[in-house]
Amino acid sequence: MTIRLLLVDDQRLVRAGLRALCAAEPDIEIVGEAVDGRDAVHLADRLAPDVILMDLRMPRMDGIEATTEILRRRPHARITVLTTFDDDDHLYPALAAGACGFLVKDATPDELLDGIRRAARDENPFSPTVLRRLVTQAMSARTTPVSVPALTGRERDVLRLLGEGLSNADIGERLHLGVTTVKTHVGNLMTKTGYANRVQLAVFAVRAGLVDEPA
Structure with a gap:
């Protein structure tokens, strides 16, 4: 199975790096690149990607709003956040919007590629630091x-x-x-x-x- 991937990031250099990494994989096809959230909504409608790699901070429409809108139109879309920011102010709004995973940009290439493949398999890729935070907070809520x-x-x-x-x-x-x-x-x-x-x-x-x- 070839994974149809849409890249969403307002930084051209970041998109170029992601494209170079993912295009080298035989099971991943980059079907489009969006420069902001509005562009992502339009391309998700037109291209129907299997997985969307979504930045959060972007002009015109941010990643949270774009995720919400894409999932309103395409409820089965698999959106994985890829961001520099792994704090709670970004994590929980992304999950509430319906993102299936949350990766930080200091992830290794192998971790990123594995995250894309896991998202395509209907799993939930998370950076280890993010997953630990979720588990720790869940533990504290046991009372x-x-x-x-x-x-x-x-x-x-x-x-x-x-x-x-x-x-x-x-x-x-x-x-x-x-x-x-x-x-x-x-x-x-x-x-x-x-x-x-x-x-x-x-x-x-x-x-x-x-x-x-x-x-």
Whole structure:
């Protein structure tokens, strides 16, 4: 499968670097480059990319607003934020807007490419520092009780491993399940909990006490 990728960044040099990195990969095709959020909305409509790599701070329309608008028009779009800023003021608005992942620009080339591929597989790529922050904050919120719906034993196992940050493939290997079966369980968990994506499920798993606190 070839991943159709749209790059969104107002800095020409950044786009050139991303293009050079991604174009060298046989499974990634760069279908377009947007210079700001408005351009991104237009190109997402016209090109229907599999994955959108979205900057946050841009003129005319920023990445948060663009993410919201793209997902309003194309609910199944996979948008991964790529930004210099990994603070909470940027992380949580991006997640609330519907971004499926959050990577910082000091990520290694391998981490960035892996993030693009994970987004295309309906997973949620996060830089390690960002994921640690989410887990830490979820741990601190454990004192607030959360209601866990009726789950099957297998759904509870999948939810626990989601909370540990495992991919569908890793969960399948751990539980001796096919990836399609894992996806079915994840979909059922979203329906039962009311959460819209894997990140929210992972945080819920931690808050519900299904994931052991790191030593």
